[in-house]
Amino acid sequence: MNLPSLTYFPQKLVPSVCSALPNSTRSSGSADNIAIEGCNLNFSFTATRQVKVVPVLRNCSFRIPCGQFWMLLGPNGCGKSTLLKILAGLLNPTSGTVHVNKPKSFVFQNPDHQVVMPTVDADVAFGLGKFSLTDDEVRSRVSRALHAVGLFDYKKRSVQTLSEACKVLLLDELTTFLDETDQLGVIKAVRNSLDTSAEVTALWVTHRLEELEYADGAIYMEDGKVVKYGDAASIRSFIEAKQSAYLPNEY
Numbered sequence: 557m558n559l560p561s562l563t564y565f566p567q568k569l570v571p572s573v574c575s576a577l578p579n580s581t582r583s584s585g586s587a588d589n590i591a592i593e594g595c596n597l598n599f600s601f602t603a604t605r606q607v608k609v610v611p612v613l614r615n616c617s618f619r620i621p622c623g624q625f626w627m628l629l630g631p632n633g634c635g636k637s638t639l640l641k642i643l644a645g646l647l648n649p650t651s652g653t654v655h656v657n658k659p660k661s662f663v664f665q666n667p668d669h670q671v672v673m674p675t676v677d678a679d680v681a682f683g684l685g686k687f688s689l690t691d692d693e694v695r696s697r698v699s700r701a702l703h704a705v706g707l708f709d710y711k712k713r714s715v716q717t718l719s720e721a722c723k724v725l726l727l728d729e730l731t732t733f734l735d736e737t738d739q740l741g742v743i744k745a746v747r748n749s750l751d752t753s754a755e756v757t758a759l760w761v762t763h764r765l766e767e768l769e770y771a772d773g774a775i776y777m778e779d780g781k782v783v784k785y786g787d788a789a790s791i792r793s794f795i796e797a798k799q800s801a802y803l804p805n806e807y
């Protein structure tokens with residue numbers, strides 16, 4: 557496996573699970589103490605009338621231990637949302653393996669945009685409306701999707717009654733539209749839910765370096781690659797050093 561430079565990781569939390577895996581998109585069935593894992597993940601799309609293949613993610617590898625609050629940072633367009641969608645099961649990687657403990661929950665930047673129907677299965681089926689599928693095909697695809705994220709038993713539940721009893725939270729720039737007080741409130745609420753349950757793990761996409769104060773660890777990406785991951789303080793120092801290197805010494 558192609559692991560990027562690692563600033564800190566307790567040795568007992570790093571079982572050698574990736575290298576023995578086939579290079580497929582199946583879940584790796586990672587060790588119990590690793591909640592989220594990506595191994596050599598690549599993602600590309602075909603652009604310009606199906607002629608050019610554009611890479612978005614390049615050999616991304618990382619491991620996030622259970623019960624920790626991690627952040628995903630990097631410049632605009634480096635691939636953070638794409639990586640999060642792959643972890644959520646919303647996109648398939650072009651190659652590489654992914655493991656995320658279940659049930660998992662993905663929250664978009666604007667949560668109001670992600671729930672449109674009253675029940676869980678109807679909401680999932682809504683996204684299939686643009687394809688010409690039979691009712692049986694829709695039912696079968698909805699079942700597969702709900703099984704994939706560990707929510708099959710909740711298919712008839714009202715979306716309003718879903719609890720936050722998931723094991724993994726994947727959160728994409730939740731605080732973008734919030735004022736400073738509410739930003740802090742949300743981040744503290746996530747931190748608090750992790751502190752009260754050792755089983756919950758969260759990965760939070762952000763641009764705000766100051767939010768790293770609440771994190772256990774972080775992943776820093778550039779140009780589709782995981783450049784560094786490890787404890788939050790080290791990643792913050794790393795990014796700050798990069799930023800200051802770009803500032804001119806004198807005008």
Ligand SMILES: Nc1ncnc2c1ncn2[C@@H]1O[C@H](COP(=O)(O)OP(=O)(O)OP(=O)(O)O)[C@@H](O)[C@H]1O
Pocket residue numbers: 601612630631632633634635636637638639
């Ligand atoms: N299916 C696709 N079609 C076209 N472009 C795509 C596709 N998937 C990803 N991209 C491009 O890949 C790049 C990475 O996008 P992504 O949204 O993952 O980045 P990001 O780091 O989350 O950016 P931001 O911080 O601005 O939200 C962007 O340039 C995006 O336009």
